[in-house]
Amino acid sequence: MGGMQTDAHKLTIVPEGMIADLLTRQAAFDAVEKVFASMASGEARNFPVVRAALGHEDALYGFKGGFDRAGGVLGLKAGGYWPHNLERRGLINHQSTVLLFDPDSGRVNAMVGGNLLTALRTAAASSVSIKHLARDDAKTLGMIGAGHQSAFQLRAALEIRDFEKVIGWNLHPDKLGSLAQVAKSMGVPFEAVPLERMTEADVIISITSSFNAVLMADHVSPGTHVACMGTDTIGKQEVEVALLAKASVFTDEVAQSVSIGEAQHAISMGLITETDVKQIGAVISGSHVGRQSDDEITLFDGTGVGLQDLAVADSIVKAAVAQGLATVVQL
Known part of the structure; x- marks a missing residue:
């Protein structure tokens, strides 16, 4: 022994x-x-x-x-x-x-x-992306999805930046009440909107379990930061591939982004390559500059890592x- x-x-x-x-x-x-x-x-x-x-x-x-x-x-x-x-x-x-x-x-x-x-770490990931990639003057936050995770996402985002307004869309609009309550509790006005009005948002968080694109490229204005937090499985998709093609794409882990994340579809169609997808950790550590202009669209593909x-x-x-x-x- x-x-x-x-x-x-x-x-x-x-x-x-x-x-x-x-x-x-x-x-x-x-x-x-x-x-x-x-x-x-x-x-x-x-x-x-x-x-x-x-x-x-x-x-x-x-x-x-x-x-x-x-x-x-x-x-x-x-x-x-x-x-x-x-x-x-x-x-x-x-x-x-x-x-x-x-x-x-x-x-x-x-x-x-x-x-x-899990809910809090997922919300933390999107708010980390907002801190490092959104424009400093971002004032309107757009929320897509009103499921269990969405309230955590909204609270975390409102704590990281001083947003002046929240606009929200959900497939079933009657479910948006929980987001309205969170916004109210944090002193920020909330409005339910059609997807076309997401162009008013400076930051958009999508947190759905959709298998078909919900947010289209023409729903997103120049200079917007988009945090895609729902796609974590082969086949899932929250945003149109054309949006990734015109955005600077960042992620938690490149291998997951290109295989099970939002980037899987744009890559399979040849609109972007794996080398176009950057780790947000590089922005945090300062080895990547991150956002390079006020009209650049940045997109964070939050696939969720162990x-x-x-x-x-x-x-x-x-x-x-x-x-x-x-x-x-x-x-």
Whole structure:
């Protein structure tokens, strides 16, 4: 047995119900911004995504993982989409859990509820893109989609910039009430509009699960920043390929953008190439200039990477431990 470690090993557990009190939008923003920069510098990498249909409950299940050498974070998010949860069980359809491991030994360190975390990290990603790519004088925010994620997106965007107005569109306009309430709570007027009026927006966030383009190139004015946050699967599409052809395209991870993100369609049609898609981390770290003119259209393809989940989970664990709120189990 010589040389084997026998020290007590602890597992830190942060359940779903605690995360709303532990994770601020600022902390989520900082974690995502930092890990995007680490990805661009080569210090952090995502592992290949595993995703499969269960053949049970019409569910999709999978794993996203990665290692951030700079942040010392290793782990995975396991979970997926159970489309009947809400109607049958009163649970949200997206369910996930994050596991963090010690990079030095491989031992499991923490287990963190992943549902709210996923919503907050997705919203953080779009607001990181707004900070680094939108015009400084952007005043009108356009929202496309009014599902579960949209309110998180709107709150994060309104915190990162002083928008003076929010305009919104959804396939079913009666669902826009939740966005109107968020805008009102943050002191910003909201108006439901047809898609043609998205030309009034300086920043547009699309967060839908569409498989057909919703936002067309002529719905977007010169100088607009567009954050496409819904396309994360082969076949999904939120914006017309012509928009990517005329925009400067940035993403969280190029390999995902061109295979399962918004860029998949423009690339398959030959309108852009993989080299046209740039990592937003390069803008954050200063190795890419980002926006180069006031009339340039910038587009962020937010495909969602495992490293986002891990970075945010790590900040949650640190906050829980610091506040004495985590459950610690001896293994």
